[in-house]
Amino acid sequence: MSFKQTNCEQYWKETSWIPIAAIINEWCNGDQACKTAKEYAVINACEKGDIAYRRSDGKTFNDPVEVLHGRGILLIDRGSFFSWVERFKDPDAPKENITTREKNNLHSLIGGLLVLLLADGKKNQSGIITQLTDIFKDKEPFKQRTLESKLSEAKRAMSDKGISFDDTLNSLKKKSDYEAF
Known part of the structure; x- marks a missing residue:
């Protein structure tokens, strides 16, 4: 994933799970309306099973995706996110960089x-x-x-x-x- 504002791309490549806020902030470049629309699209994709997710607090019980997001503990699986986002014809969508x-x-x-x-x-x-x-x-x-x-x-x-x-x-x-x- 290309992170334009920082020099952290090398570290993001090493993780399988990314906080939803990091994905949305990278994708929308500060546009609040864009952030809201894409945030809810990602949450909906998680609910439908199109994007894998987990909790960042280590607990095993299943809260709804919205609750995990609201508590700031929603982590998104990078592989399933990139597979999902490829469906869109969005030139600004984050893309998996090839090595x-x-x-x-x-x-x-x-x-x-x-x-x-x-x-x-x-x-x-x-x-x-x-x-x-x-x-x-x-x-x-x-x-x-x-x-x-x-x-x-x-x-x-x-x-x-x-x-x-x-x-x-x-x-x-x-x-x-x-x-x-």
Whole structure:
């Protein structure tokens, strides 16, 4: 979850349970009407079972969600909250950040796919970028500058994993030349 006002994001990533106030404050940026609407939406989702919750006081008896919230002891399960909030088309909704490792793995996968596209020798990287921008009419993330940047990141991520993009591509090209006979 991205906490814009503080440098606490690294700590929030380590917890499975988040106080409802922390979620709502992050999500609404001080707008009281927004806070009230989203607070009640989260409470309702807890009541319906869409979001898991628990008490922060360690007691085991089941009070209604509104009572736990009113007493300031309602904790929200981060995983089920993020699953629930994905239903909405709200660009300001908190999102689960992917880890650096996951991002590097995704970039490496993109690099691997690029190798496969280039291996037959019929296209070059510029041609692939042009084709993608033509197909998707320069929409995000298919703008030329974004694609160039992401493909460079993909090659760098492969290199960080000890995989040479150029060597792999050349090896595949030689192999496909050999298999063509």
